[in-house]
Amino acid sequence: MSNVTDAKxxxxxxxxxxxxxxxxxxSESRLALFALAVFSTILFIALFAPWISPTNPYDLxxxxxxxxxxxxxxxxxxxNVYWLGTDGAGRDMLSSIFYGLRVSLGVGAFSGIxxxxxxxxxxxxxAYFGGRLETIIMRIVDIQLSxxxxxxxxxxxxIFGKGVDKTIIALVLVQWAYYAxxxxxxxxxxxxxxxxxxxxCLALSxxxxxxxxxxxxxxxxxxxVGTLQTAHAISLEATLSFLGLGLPITEPSLGLLIGNGFExxxxxxxxxxxxxxxxxxxxxxxxxxxxxxxxxxxxPRLQK
Amino acid sequence: xxxxxxxxxxxxxxxxxxxxxxxxxxxxxxxxPVDMLIxxxxxxxxxxxxxxxxxxxxxxxEQYWYFLVNAFKGELGRSFIxxxxxxxxxxxxxxxxxxxxxxxxxxxxxxxIPLGVYAGLKPxxxxxxxIMAGSILGFSMPTFWVGxxxxxxxxxxxxxxxxxxxxxxxxxxxxxxxxxxxxGLSHLFxxxxxxxxxxxSSVIRLARAGTREVILQDYIKFARAKGVxxxxxxxxxxxxxxxxxxxxxxxxxxxSLIAFSTVTETVFAWPGMGKLIxxxxxxxxxxIIVAYLMIIVLIFVTLNLVVDILYSFLDPRVRIKGxx
Numbered sequence: 278m279s280n281v282t283d284a285k286x287x288x289x290x291x292x293x294x295x296x297x298x299x300x301x302x303x304s305e306s307r308l309a310l311f312a313l314a315v316f317s318t319i320l321f322i323a324l325f326a327p328w329i330s331p332t333n334p335y336d337l338x339x340x341x342x343x344x345x346x347x348x349x350x351x352x353x354x355x356x357n358v359y360w361l362g363t364d365g366a367g368r369d370m371l372s373s374i375f376y377g378l379r380v381s382l383g384v385g386a387f388s389g390i391x392x393x394x395x396x397x398x399x400x401x402x403x404a405y406f407g408g409r410l411e412t413i414i415m416r417i418v419d420i421q422l423s424x425x426x427x428x429x430x431x432x433x434x435x436i437f438g439k440g441v442d443k444t445i446i447a448l449v450l451v452q453w454a455y456y457a458x459x460x461x462x463x464x465x466x467x468x469x470x471x472x473x474x475x476x477x478c479l480a481l482s483x484x485x486x487x488x489x490x491x492x493x494x495x496x497x498x499x500x501x502v503g504t505l506q507t508a509h510a511i512s513l514e515a516t517l518s519f520l521g522l523g524l525p526i527t528e529p530s531l532g533l534l535i536g537n538g539f540e541x542x543x544x545x546x547x548x549x550x551x552x553x554x555x556x557x558x559x560x561x562x563x564x565x566x567x568x569x570x571x572x573x574x575x576x577p578r579l580q581k
Numbered sequence: 582x583x584x585x586x587x588x589x590x591x592x593x594x595x596x597x598x599x600x601x602x603x604x605x606x607x608x609x610x611x612x613x614p615v616d617m618l619i620x621x622x623x624x625x626x627x628x629x630x631x632x633x634x635x636x637x638x639x640x641x642x643e644q645y646w647y648f649l650v651n652a653f654k655g656e657l658g659r660s661f662i663x664x665x666x667x668x669x670x671x672x673x674x675x676x677x678x679x680x681x682x683x684x685x686x687x688x689x690x691x692x693x694i695p696l697g698v699y700a701g702l703k704p705x706x707x708x709x710x711x712i713m714a715g716s717i718l719g720f721s722m723p724t725f726w727v728g729x730x731x732x733x734x735x736x737x738x739x740x741x742x743x744x745x746x747x748x749x750x751x752x753x754x755x756x757x758x759x760x761x762x763x764x765g766l767s768h769l770f771x772x773x774x775x776x777x778x779x780x781x782s783s784v785i786r787l788a789r790a791g792t793r794e795v796i797l798q799d800y801i802k803f804a805r806a807k808g809v810x811x812x813x814x815x816x817x818x819x820x821x822x823x824x825x826x827x828x829x830x831x832x833x834x835x836x837s838l839i840a841f842s843t844v845t846e847t848v849f850a851w852p853g854m855g856k857l858i859x860x861x862x863x864x865x866x867x868x869i870i871v872a873y874l875m876i877i878v879l880i881f882v883t884l885n886l887v888v889d890i891l892y893s894f895l896d897p898r899v900r901i902k903g904x905x
């Protein structure tokens with residue numbers, strides 16, 4: 278720790294040097310840096326899939342059933358090379374994976390953001406107002422966390438059927454409790470600090486104190502949980518889609534691609550199932566590694 | 582103590598009640614319950630009869646009451662596909678799921694503890710690093726995809742293990758199980774390993790963390806100084822002390838094995854209740870869906886209640902805090 282922070286122990290906002298320090302801390306782990314680079318690449322692919330994919334796998338005009346189940350690296354009559362092979366309908370696997378990443382990351386990140394917004398609001402309110410409200414909220418959180426997430430999602434999707442909207446709702450309902458618990462834990466520490474008291478003396482509204490005073494100081498643990506939870510959500514969505522309960526066939530995520538390839542496993546056409554799985558694994562592992570490093574940085578016990 | 586148990590039991594009842602509301606509400610509000618609960622092939626007379634039997638011509642509150650009463654009697658409707666009571670079908674499939682979950686738990690403990698202890702004793706070793714990297718992978722890899730990989734390598738390419746079904750079962754001591762026959766065991770191994778992988782990773786991590794903590798304690802140093810054999814130090818002084826958190830987590834997470842078995846059972850076509858529910862969702866066999874959800878919630882609520890009460894026996898702090 279430098280003298281700067283010792284001199285101003287109350288400094289809570291992140292100044293420019295804070296960002297620099299954050300980056301220095303983060304890049305201490307080569308593995309985390311590598312993971313971040315991998316994840317950035319994946320994010321880039323997901324965002325720009327329609328422009329960088331060799332073909333559009335969902336444009337019926339460009340898909341030829343004659344090209345179905347070509348092994349990786351093969352070439353069709355028109356001279357197109359399928360680096361990762363083609364699936365049962367003749368779609369290029371590489372392009373399918375690019376588009377699938379888009380769906381998987383989109384659903385995972387969107388549900389994560391919604392769950393974080395809802396969970397953080399509930400958790401912060403519970404900590405700030407305390408009393409009976411807090412007891413009831415935290416009891417609900419405890420009960421929900423005692424059920425495995427796959428079971429909660431299964432119950433919701435079994436009742437309401439599949440679909441993009443329903444999958445997102447299921448993922449949000451599964452995740453909000455984690456965010457609520459994290460937000461409450463850090464808000465409990467913050468709410469007794471002097472700056473909150475000062476804000477209360479200024480007769481600021483509760484809403485304003487919670488949102489613009491307490492929340493920014495609870496962000497660090499929220500970001501850590503958010504990173505790890507997003508990886509979890511992507512994995513869960515893939516599982517649900519593989520089981521045929523999550524996304525519809527019109528929104529093929531990585532899980533659906535793997536599921537589609539599953540039937541070809543027994544005939545030895547491994548690439549249809551394996552490559553989307555590798556893409557999924559790389560995504561999840563890179564997010565987890567970045568999340569682990571963030572957790573180490575923000576963990577006060579590990580700070581030098 | 583009694584107050585604590587009463588409180589927790591009451592809470593479990595409330596959870597069950599809320600879940601029954603959710604399931605009942607889901608079936609009745611989202612779609613037409615006539616479509617949901619009556620086979621599409623039924624004729625008008627059959628439809629009228631079932632509507633009367635299920636009380637679908639009555640007000641919703643009254644219907645919910647009937648649903649609860651019937652659920653207590655174990656009457657959760659008949660399967661459209663099998664034509665048998667849904668509850669009976671699920672209970673028939675339950676032993677296969679329990680067998681899979683228990684065997685996975687066994688695998689996780691038998692392999693996880695030695696690997697974790699080793700990694701804890703030699704944290705800088707190459708093998709330890711490999712073990713820990715493996716456990717990170719085990720945490721990150723989605724269960725269904727690992728299952729596919731296992732089938733590809735061990736069934737399709739190597740042909741060592743069969744990839745679907747439960748194999749031959751035999752009955753001993755009133756228990757029908759695959760573990761009693763060689764064929765059954767060979768069918769059980771891959772799915773059980775698949776299901777165990779996640780748990781195996783957490784047992785490894787717990788065992789490693791516990792070992793690193795306990796190995797620094799004075800009683801270990803003393804035992805070594807006294808000249809106790811290293812194998813005995815590990816077996817008696819170390820293992821006993823790292824087991825508490827491991828046993829807790831295993832107990833707590835047994836339920837999650839049952840939940841995740843839906844995935845493994847689907848991949849390996851294992852005839853348990855997890856496969857039954859997924860098949861039923863495909864076939865829109867709604868009585869089974871409703872019955873499964875109610876039963877799995879009941880299992881979970883009971884498991885959590887039992888674990889909470891056991892906890893309060895082991896740790897008085899929980900009891901005092903919970904009774905307030």
